[in-house]
Amino acid sequence: MNDSLMIAGKSYRSRLLVGTGKYKDFAETRAAIDASGAEIVTVAIRRTNIGQNAGEPNLLDVLPPERFTILPNTAGCYTADDAVRTLRLARELLDGHALVKLEVLGDPVSLFPNMPETLKAAEILVKDGFEVMVYCADDPIQAKMLEEIGCVAVMPLASLIGSGMGILNPWNLRLIIDQAKVPVLVDAGVGTASDAAIAMELGCDGVLMNTAIAHAKDPVLMASAMKKAVEAGREAFLAGRMPRKHYSADPSSPTSGLIGS
């Protein structure tokens, strides 16, 4: 079945996008990403160490941009200006690469998005030629605004970043999915495989996660579980679930031909 995920005109086989933070080391990062089957992987942009650890391995040597689609993020940015500067540096770092993940945070406790700054940054970035995948609140109105600005994917949170609390407001996600003309990906909040499956069954085009894999007891095994959950949830969505019957049972076995009748 050809059921690829299209983002900004490029097709991807995997609907699971993964982060690269919080792993024990680069070997574990790479092993987990391979097990996840993800083709798009997020990275953060940070100041380099100056004059120390000159031989230190570089993440992009472990995850070569020729093999993976690198999605630089703006994690840690609290203003549109900082986010835009960070992504211009990322574009230079990645030789003109345009696909980015915008996130402008509102406060360090909740890491909830600051939507006014997010909208402002999205406008600047789209005008500057970036293909913007955007972390946002699960607010259908603002998700639509981001789409109208020209973002190539909207990525509402399912619950707080790194919380593992799962899909807290499936109804809002459905509102966003039903109206969107660009891919909708759940970004943040997935804790375990069933959460990823639920997101996909709701009709999400993909799921982006980091901590659920990196902080599992066995990250590589969880990465494999997430791959299957995203695939299973997608197939269940496409298959179309049976209607719920709240107050009446319906036997699965024949009601005739019973012995003694």
Place this chain on the structure above:
Amino acid sequence: MIELIINGKPERLDEAPTVLALLEGRQLAGKRLAVERNGEIVPKGQHAHTLLTDGDRLEIVVAVGGG
């Protein structure tokens, strides 16, 4: 003597280097990194031709693990 602010830290140098010379002096030349000078990107192709001046603020960044 000039002073540069590199990744937020002041550094004094005897004479103004190019971006490339600065990177070479710190074993960073040829690495996967990006440089911003006073808020503007210095493209890789310009590292050898961009002479730094007193008071320049540089950001030198790399990709790290993140979600």
